[in-house]
Amino acid sequence: MRSTCAAAVWTAERYKAEAVRRRTLRAERKPLVRDARRALAVARKSDPDRTKGATHRAERELAAAKRRVPDPMWLFASKAVVLAAVAGYVGLPLVPSAVWLWSAVAVTVAAVGAVVVAVALAARRPKGLVPTAEERQLLKRLAPEHWREHADGRGLAGTLTGRPVLTDAGIVTDVRLDGTWTAGKLRTAADHVRALLGCRAGLRMEIKAGDRGGWAVITLRTRSAADGDDLKWSPAARTFGVDTVTGEHVTVPLGERLLIAGRSGAGKSVASRPLLFDASEGDTNALVIIDLKMVEGRLWDHRARVESTPEGVVDVVAELADEMRERLALLPKGQATWTPTADRPRLTVVVDEGAEVVTAAKDALEGLETLARMGRAACIDLWWMTQKPTIGDGIPKQIAPQISTAICLAVRTPAEARVVLGEDAQAKGWLADELPAPGVAFVRDGKRKPNPINVRYMDDSQVIALPDQPIWRGPKVAPVISMRKPPEPPATxxxxxxxxxxxxxxxxxxxxxxxxxxxxxxxxxxxxxxxxxxxxxxxxxxxxxxxxxxxxxxxxxxx
CATH class of the missing domain: 1.10.10.10 (Winged helix-like DNA-binding domain superfamily/Winged helix DNA-binding domain)
Incomplete structure (x- = not known):
């Protein structure tokens, strides 16, 4: 039954493919027939008696053009059925019974043979992932036998691979390190490893410490677990991105102080848009964007309060600082964090380009540093974005230690990667300077492994089409009776x-x-x-x- 179903599917696919082919050819060649008819009409008009060679040539060209136009599939199939029916009606009564018998035997033997061959081929078909030609070559060269024979000549004496494994995210193998070898030293010898394997220059290779001392792990990203996923953002696909190693859909929850960094062209602004949507969606969320470049914030001005001048930045930061202090003063005893409401929602403050704020709006830095240190309890979260991830220039010294989650797209140097992802970034595999750009990022929140993430993207039209949201303007504080001290009288x-x-x-x-x-x-x-x-x-x-x-x-x- 399985073979019959497969044959039926194969037949249907062939039928559809042939129908499409014939439809395409008819669309291409029917205009040629029309042109040939017009040419013949002109020739006959000038030669009614059909005595000139041009007229006969036009007739031959018309006939050839008609022959090159295939019948539609339904007409071709109908002709074939009629022809087979006529041949059977005329010829089958003339076939002897012995021929019928042996024909039936031959058909039965052929069917049984086809089933046996199909079963044998299915048994020999490799289970799981099927390596490509490139992966077969790399698996062969990563085998311990090949590595042992060629390691000395490539300056890798004292290292030996284990059995490589093909995964959804590429080829992974353990490497035993003898003598003075360490994972860091093997990482610096990455060019020697590439030469031994003969892999292409564009293939991303990761070398990090293994689970045990004296071992390292080499990963060749020949494939991605995110292959085939549609990464365009939509209301039904609101995650931040897809893990290229596990295929997991990654989310970044609200309530975290974020650092989002990446060099120019890495896709930082586009990658942050799904997060900005979450931060501005709902009655208990409000978004404030500080954008001195006056580009990205303009797309969100119908859903967020946007400040694009140094004076406006100073004013809004002062309002946010006052709002934070008022919320903290109103927190009931025993409650650690503010509960967002429609009147006083969770506020997400996004600094789109931190280096510009450091340079042009220095008067706002003190308030932003205060928000970074104390704002979480008041549900006022600071997100700092920069394409210059250096302490002091792109990230203030008082803000960098307060970051709880770092999102890093491609950066220029390992030093920048360490600033964003931590001093141990290189040793633990957070190689942001080797990420492809745009649209690939690391998310380090203390829980995730250093797996690259293909981030989702929202284009400008999607952002502009989002429904409007209330804009936060720093509401006045209503008098609240507190057991700590009596409410202050209103100003006269x-x-x-x-x-x-x-x-x-x-x-x-x-x-x-x-x-x-x-x-x-x-x-x-x-x-x-x-x-x-x-x-x-x-x-x-x-x-x-x-x-x-x-x-x-x-x-x-x-x-």
Whole structure:
């Protein structure tokens, strides 16, 4: 029955393939027939008596064009059936009974033989993965016999491979290290290993320490467990990516402080979009994007609060710091983390290019460092993204130690990989400087192994088409009765006017920065930011191009 079903499937596939072939040929050749008919009509019009050679040539070309157009499959099959029926009706009564008998025997023997051959071929067919020609060559050269014979000539004396294994993620083999060999030393001799194996230059090879001392593991990424997966993001496929070793769909949960790094062109912005979607989706999540490059944030301004100027960055960071302190002050005794609500949701603060913030918005760094240290308990999480993963320039020293999860795409140097993934990154196989680009990343969260991940991607049109979400604007804190201390009374108009007067008195001496105003008045940066915004809106202050504020210039009329 299995063989019969297979034969039926084979027949149906051949029928469909032949039908497609004939349909394609008819589409290509029928216009040639039309052209030949037109040429013949022109020739006959000029030669009604058909005495010229051009007319006969046109007739022959038309006949040849018609012969080259095959019948459609249904017509061809119908003709074949009719022809077989006529031949059987005419010829079968003339066949002797002995011929019928021996024909039946021959057909039975042929069927039994075909079944036996099919069973034998199935038994000999290799189980599991079938190696390609390249993999067969590498498996042969990784065999202990071949390695032992050629290792000395390649400068690898004192090493010996085990039996290589073909997996969904490539070829893996253990290597015994004798004498002074270590996994790190074998990694530096990777070129000698490539020469011994004769593998192509583009084949990614990983060498890391084994599970026991004196052993290393060589992995040749000849294939990926993510092959065949559609990596385009969709609402039904909302994971971060697919593990190329295990085939697992990888997710990055909210509530973590992230560092997302990768060189220019590695796909950092596109890879982060599924995470930004999760951070902005739902009633209890809100997204804040700091994007001084003014590129990626513009795509999300219908779902996130986006600040793209140094002044705006300082203001929003001050608001976030105040929000964090208010939430921490309101936390009930015995509760470690804030519970997000629709009014006060989980806030994810994304710094799209950290190096730009370090350079152009230095006044916001102190607040961002405070959010990195204390924001998790208040459900305010900082995600720092940079294509310059160096401490001090691309990642502030106070923020780097607070990172709990690192996502690293391709970087330029091993030093950058160590900054993002840890000082032990190279020794443990987190070789981010060897990742292909774009779209392949490591996720180090203390749980995952150093398996490359093919990340999903969202294009610009998908982001723009996402439904709108409420934009967080720093809501006022409602009075809450606490057992620790009584609620503070609301500020009176006189007190508010007194604060305004203090700010105005300072700027009368000349333009001043908000930081200087905060230092001289003793107010918090957030309070100063709100007062300045109110006075600018009322026309009592003017914000200058360099970020300072000043009293408006007097005109002759007002003088």
């Amino acid at each position: 108009p006189a007190a508010a006017e007194s604060t305004d007067a203090r700010v105005l008195r300072i700027v009368q001496d000349g333009p001043a920065r908000q930081k200087d105003i905060a230092e001289r008045t003793g107010l918090s940066k957030g309070a100063v930011s709100k007062v300045v915004a109110r006075l600018v809106a009322a026309g009592r202050l003017v914000r200058l191009d360099d970020g300072t504020v000043s009293a408006p210039a007097r005109t002759e009329a007002t003088a």
